[in-house]
Amino acid sequence: MRKPFRDQIERLALIEDNFCTSIYIPTHQYGQEVSQGKDGIVLKNQLKEVVEKLNQKGAPQDVIDAITNPINDLLDDTSFWNHQNNGLAILANPGGSEIIKLDESVEKHNSVSDRFYLVPLISQLEFHKEFLILALDAKNIRLFHATKNQIEDITGNIQDFPPKFRDVVGHDYEPASLQYRGQQEAQGHAMYHGHGGSDSDRKSEILQFFRRINEDIISFLRETDKPLIQIGQDYLLPIYQEGNQYINLVSEHVTVHPAELNDDEIREKAWGKIEHELSQEKNNAIEWFEEWQGTGKTSTNVKEIVEAAYQGRVDVLFVNLENNDPQGKFDTETGKVVIAKNDGGGSLINLAAVITFLKGGKIYGINSESESDQPTGIKATYRY
Secondary structure (H helix, E strand, C coil): CCHHHHHHHHHHHHHEEEEEEEEECCCCCCCCHHHHCCCHHHHHHHHHHHHHHHHCCCCHHHHHHHHHHHHHHHHHCHHHHHHCCCCEEEEECCCCCEEEECCCCCCCCCEEEEEECCHHHHHHHHHHHCEEEEEEEECCCCCCCCCCCCCCECCCHHHCCCHHHHHHCCCCCHHHHEEEEEEEEECCCCCEEEEECCHHHHHHHHHHHHHHHHHHHHCCCCCCCCEEEECCCCCCHHHHHCCCCCCCEEEEEEEHHHHHHHHHHHHHHHHHHHHHHHHHHHHHHHHHHHHHCCCEECCHHHHHHHHHHCCCEEEEEEECCCCCCCCEEECCCCCCEEECCCCCCHHHHHHHHHHHHHHCEEEEEECCCCCCCCCCEEEEEECC
8 A cells, every 4th residue: 555645745844935835636547538638738738838837937047947857858758658557647846756657537726835735635544544544354353444445455464364273263264164144133143053063052062263363453443443344144244243343443344255355345345334324424514613603712714713723723614615715824923814916825724734634633624515615615613
């Protein structure tokens, strides 16, 4: 799995320079945009505008060359354009450049300011939410780290994991020895039937094995709060749930034999089940904003929000780039925002997002029709 997306954003957010150049374009994985080089043409046009802005800011030619030469090299790189995702971000200053292929599409944008324009990257964190997948097969347990578009098998990162079934219960696992009937006993427990030995003995052995699995996972994930979703055969899932003690095991699960799927198919099926649960946090935050309006714990004033962000008071920030994006600066001496007249300013929405991100707040993208009616394109809830 590639370098953690959040770490990239944090490093870029800490950079301040007079000529921080940001370019975003939507890209394509196939079609005329690829075969006819249309994405490259879009970047070329964005680069022309960037050169004009650098000249307007008085950038020396060596600075312009340092920023634009690496981007120019991409324009005719057929291999580069043949291997794109859905969006492209290029962040460059005289000290170097970073090219990031994005899983989700973005609107065209270019800017030159004292900070990189990171709102589109920060907004994509919603699609980089991390979760864990436990593939349950008593003969082949696997643990995955995943996001919407990526998956990594981390089973080998856990020492001596998974344990062998016979080392836990005293004999090898017999796959056909226990089958789930899909019925309920009077006491409300799932019923099983097997071959050789009682049903309760077979279930107890699997439960004992899964409890050991759970202990190893909890020990490995001691400091994480990532949600864990199960994927496995229907007779195994309720047994693992009974033995589970991991606090963030989600109620949803995927009922299928994981051996029938490749890793990407496992990711897709798990995401289809867990997406709603991951998005619920955003829905709750929107409800809290609406509930707390008028209490002093919310704001839609961009100047107030930027100032509160520097104070570490912004808990959740909502940004809508379709609306007005005022330009300005934060004066560190006065602790106030100064709205820019002609020059010397950058996007205040971006500034609010960057500082909120660095101070540990949450940032969500919103749209005008369903999630925001604020003409400023920004709203926030405060910690205090």
